[in-house]
Amino acid sequence: MWVESAGPGAGSTFFFTIEAPVAEAPPSKRSVSAGVQHELQDKRVLIVDDNATNRRVLSLQAGRWGMRPRETESPVEALRWLDAGERYDLAILDMHMPEMDGIDLARRIRVNHAGLPLVLFSSLGRREAGDTGSLFNAYLSKPIHQSQLFDTMVNLLAHEAPARPVASAAPKPQIDASMAQRHPLRILLAEDNVVNQKLALRLLQQMGYRADLASNGIEAVESVQRQVYDVVLMDVQMPELDGLDATRRICALLGPGQRPHIIAMTANAMQGDRESCIAAGMDDYLTKPIRVDRLVEALGNAPARNER
Template identity: 40%
Template sequence: MMEGRIWAESTLGVGSRFHFTLKTRQAAGKLKPFLHPNIPEIVGKRILVVENNPASSQALSDFCSGWGAKVDSVKSVSDAIGWIAVGRTYDIALVDSNLPGDTPLEFAKYVRNRYDKQTLPLILIAPPNDRHPKDTVRELYNLYLTKPITRSRLFDSLMTVLGELNLLTIRPEITQNKLGERLPLRILLAEDNPINQIVATSILDEMAYKADVAENGREVIEMLRKKPYHVIFMDMQMPEMDGLEATRRIREEFPADRQPVIIAMTANAMDSGKQECLAAGMNDYISKPILPETVEAALQHWCSKTAIATGNHHATAHA
C-alpha cells in the first residue's frame, strides 16, 4: 500500500538482515529534535564514531549531534588513527567491535599510548556474544555497550563516561522553593544508571525530598510491598524488569489505596514512546536530561495536598 517492499536475507549460524523500501515525501520545515539540544554534558563535545555499517554510523551520529555534539564518522580503525595522528582531538570515541582490518583492541592500544582514559574515553559497542577478551577490553575501554543501541542507552552511557554532572547545578529559583516542605511526599526513584541516580536524587534533595532508589523493576515492586509511595519516577529501560513491565505489574497487583503516581523518565521523546508509557499505566512522562523545573512541575500537577493531608497512600490526579 506504500509502494514499497520488505525482504530478509538469513544465513544459518551467522545472522539475518532485514530490508524495506517505501516512498515518502520530504518533510516541510525544520524537524524538531528528539531531545532538548542544550545538554550541558554533551553540547560542543567532539565525538568520533568508528563504525563501518552505514545505518549504524548514521544513527549514532544523529543521536550525538541531536544532543549538541560535533561528530566525525569513519569506517575503519586506520581512518580513525589517521584523524588522531594529524592532530584531531576528541572528547570521546564510540568504536564498533566488528571492523575491517585492524581490530578495536589495536585501535585502543594506539590511543592509550597517547591518551589516558580521562583524556580520551573510549566506548566499545559490541554484540552480546562478542569474543574480545573482557579483561583487555576493561583495561583499554571506559565502557562496554552491548547491541542493540537505543537512544536512551547511548545517552546514559555518554553521561556515565563524561561524568561532569553539570546537570547538578540547580537554578536559584528552584533551590529557594522547598516544595517538599509544603507538599510532603514519599518518592521512589527507579533508575539503574549511577550518574542519573545522582542527578535525580540531587534535584529532589534540593526540593527537600529524600528519595529511595531502586535499580530495576523487580526492586520497585519489592520496595512498594514494604512501603507505600506517593510517586515513582520510573526509568523505561532497566535490567531484569523494565519500567513498562513494572508499571503493568503495579497496576494489576496493588489495591487502589496503594497505587502511586508513576512518571516515566526516558531519552526517547517521540510521541509513540509517550503513548507506550500511558498505555502501560503510567500517569505522565518526562524526558532526559531531568531538569529541576520539569520535576517540580510534574509533582505539583499530579500530587494534591488534600491526598497527603488525609493520609491516602496514593496521589490524586488533577482533572
C-alpha cells in the same frame, strides 16, 4: 558445591551450581529516537567499528541528537585522522576488529590524545580482559539501546554543553531544601543507570527527600507491593522489565486509591511518547536530562501523605 585449592598459601576457589527457571521478562516494546539535544548538539563523535550496521545505527542516532558523527571501519584510519589534527569530543570503539581490537586502539589513542573520552562497544558491555581500567570512560553493550547510548553520551559530555546567551538566559531554578517538610512524600526511584541514580538521588536529597532505589522494572513492582509509596520516578527503558510494563503491572495490582503517583523519566522526546506513558497508567512525564524546575513541579503535583 565444591572447593579447589593448590595447597596452603595458594588460596582457594569455591564453586556451586543451581537450577533456576527461565525468567519471563518481555523486551521493551518500542525504541524511539529523541530529537536534537542541547547537551549533545554539535559534539563530534568518532565511531570505529568494522560492522557497517553498527556504524550506521550509532551514526544515525547521534545525528538525530544533533551530533556530528564520523565513522570508519579501520582503526588505522581513525588514528590517521586523529594524528592529522582532527578533533573529537568522544570516540566509540568496537572491541573486536580484524586490524586491531578496541583495547589496542585505545592504548594507541591514549599516547597522543589522553584527554579524549573513550567508550568501549562490546557484547559484554563491561571491562574486557586487557583493560586496566584507565583506558575507557564508559562501556556500551550490544545490542545497543537508545536510552543506554543517550545516558552514556550525556554523562560524558553534558558538562561541556554549549552556553546559552546571557541576555536570554532564565534565572537558574533554586532548589527548596524544605520542600520535603512542606510536601512530604515517600519516593521510589526506578532507574537502571548508576550515574542517573546518583544524580536523581542527589537532587531529591537537596529537597529533603530520601528515596528508595529499584534498579529495574521488576524490582519496582516488587517494591510497591512491600512498601507504600506516594511517588515512583519510573525510567521508561530498563532491562528485564521496562517502565511501561512495570506501570501496567502496578496499576493491575493496586487500585486508583492505593497505587503511587507514577512519573515517567525518559530520554525519548518524540511526539506521542507522553501519550504512551499516560496510556500505560503514568501520571506525569519528565524528559532527560531532568530539569530541576520540572522535577519540582512534578513532585508538587503528587498528592502528599496527608492528602491521601
